[in-house]
Amino acid sequence: MLYNQILVRFGDLTLKGKNQKEFLKRLYTLMAEKMEGLAVDIVNTYDRIYIHLNDTPVEVVEQRLQYVSGISSYSLVVECDNDLNVVKTTALELMKDIATKDITFKVETKRANKNYPLTSLEITKQVAGFVLANHSMLHVDVHNPFVTLHLEFKGNRCYLYNTEVRAMGGYPVGVAGKGLLMLSGGIDSPVAGYLAMKQGIEIECIHFESTPLTSIESAQKVIDLVKKMAKYAPHNKINVHMVPFKELHMALLDFIPESYNITIMRRMMYRIASRLAEQKGCLCIVNGESVGQVASQTLKSMATINAVTNTPILRPLCTYDKVDIISLSKKMDCFDISIKPFEDCCTVYVPKAPATAPRIDKCEIFEKSFDYERLVTEAVEKTNSITISADSDLDLSLLGLEVREVIHDLKNK
Ligand code: ATP
Numbered sequence: 001m002l003y004n005q006i007l008v009r010f011g012d013l014t015l016k017g018k019n020q021k022e023f024l025k026r027l028y029t030l031m032a033e034k035m036e037g038l039a040v041d042i043v044n045t046y047d048r049i050y051i052h053l054n055d056t057p058v059e060v061v062e063q064r065l066q067y068v069s070g071i072s073s074y075s076l077v078v079e080c081d082n083d084l085n086v087v088k089t090t091a092l093e094l095m096k097d098i099a100t101k102d103i104t105f106k107v108e109t110k111r112a113n114k115n116y117p118l119t120s121l122e123i124t125k126q127v128a129g130f131v132l133a134n135h136s137m138l139h140v141d142v143h144n145p146f147v148t149l150h151l152e153f154k155g156n157r158c159y160l161y162n163t164e165v166r167a168m169g170g171y172p173v174g175v176a177g178k179g180l181l182m183l184s185g186g187i188d189s190p191v192a193g194y195l196a197m198k199q200g201i202e203i204e205c206i207h208f209e210s211t212p213l214t215s216i217e218s219a220q221k222v223i224d225l226v227k228k229m230a231k232y233a234p235h236n237k238i239n240v241h242m243v244p245f246k247e248l249h250m251a252l253l254d255f256i257p258e259s260y261n262i263t264i265m266r267r268m269m270y271r272i273a274s275r276l277a278e279q280k281g282c283l284c285i286v287n288g289e290s291v292g293q294v295a296s297q298t299l300k301s302m303a304t305i306n307a308v309t310n311t312p313i314l315r316p317l318c319t320y321d322k323v324d325i326i327s328l329s330k331k332m333d334c335f336d337i338s339i340k341p342f343e344d345c346c347t348v349y350v351p352k353a354p355a356t357a358p359r360i361d362k363c364e365i366f367e368k369s370f371d372y373e374r375l376v377t378e379a380v381e382k383t384n385s386i387t388i389s390a391d392s393d394l395d396l397s398l399l400g401l402e403v404r405e406v407i408h409d410l411k412n413k
């Protein structure tokens with residue numbers, strides 16, 4: 001393979017001045033972190049970044065690039081001297097690599113150095129002519145070519161490339177500040193986390209765990225999902241806050257009418273998440289809710305649940321189709337973990353007829369029937385926080401969780 005570098009584009013046109021500087025600094029740092037251990041050099045210019053491969057296999061670098069948010073696209077590039085003869089022979093070599101059967105092509109030239117002795121059009125003609133004369137399988141088609149060979153002249157170098165690969169897009173993670181992701185073991189919330197990171201939000205995770213009402217494996221699922229998400233995070237690490245939720249869960253079963261159980265459970269989750277968000281310097285809460293999938297996700301339900309907090313709640317999936325969510329989940333390599341059949345606190349107990357239009361005033365009355373403030377405070381205080389890295393091998397006992405028999409029959413607990 002001829003390629004000796006990768007040209008990385010980030011062009012977000014809405015960024016200006018100081019923001020752009022910060023964006024670039026973050027992107028550079030993030031890329032350097034993701035390339036750790038490889039012998040590549042990362043070179044920053046004002047509108048692009050070049051990765052010099054130094055003989056590192058290009059597939060290895062491409063694999064790592066998919067975890068860098070803020071990159072819009074990249075191209076595999078051959079860099080050579082700007083001498084026209086060198087450019088011609090390099091172009092021919094590159095086309096020989098690509099064209100092993102009859103294909104159409106065209107050459108496009110950009111020239112930053114206006115002192116170069118030929119115009120862009122003259123360069124295009126000369127290089128295309130030379131390649132055509134020396135490669136019998138190529139035919140010119142300037143309107144709809146199979147391959148476009150780009151030549152970019154900058155300084156005394158020329159950069160040749162023939163593809164542009166779409167990358168993750170968005171902003172470098174961290175540039176927008178921090179958010180607290182409500183992470184269950186399901187399909188949706190890890191994808192919501194991915195989309196938040198893509199938009200520049202560094203995430204910490206909060207998980208409400210109800211062992212032994214739920215199995216220890218449901219907590220393990222969460223850990224496994226965080227490991228996958230950590231590949232996109234700064235330093236390949238994410239902080240996770242495991243909130244012991246059993247006491248609240250049991251109190252809800254004892255004191256709250258069945259139809260309001262889920263609504264009030266979610267109000268408790270929001271209360272706890274808001275407190276933790278403030279403690280951890282997170283500017284918003286992120287979750288995997290979507291409109292209208294289940295009773296707790298009707299717009300009326302959302303409003304009633306949302307009423308307990310002023311912290312902004314981001315729901316990145318609210319306009320997504322399930323098909324798109326699943327394809328992102330697979331791309332993140334989370335899907336197989338998410339579909340493992342262990343219960344979490346939302347699935348372990350599902351009322352027969354949950355309220356689809358729950359009222360705030362009713363919630364407030366029901367909540368007066370027990371000392372939820374104390375339980376919320378205790379849950380926050382007893383929260384177990386750990387940092388999980390992409391390659392960590394974590395023992396759940398570190399979280400204060402142990403394998404106990406799962407209580408299945410809640411009504412006879
Ligand atoms: P998911 O696939 O993420 O589990 P879901 O479609 O099953 O989502 P719900 O169970 O109603 O929907 O949960 C909605 C959102 O609430 C989840 O996406 C997640 O952000 C949050 N959530 C639910 N259960 C928990 C939990 N045990 N700990 C933390 N967050 C949770």
Ligand code: MG
Nearest residue numbers: 184185186346
């Ligand atoms: Mg769920």
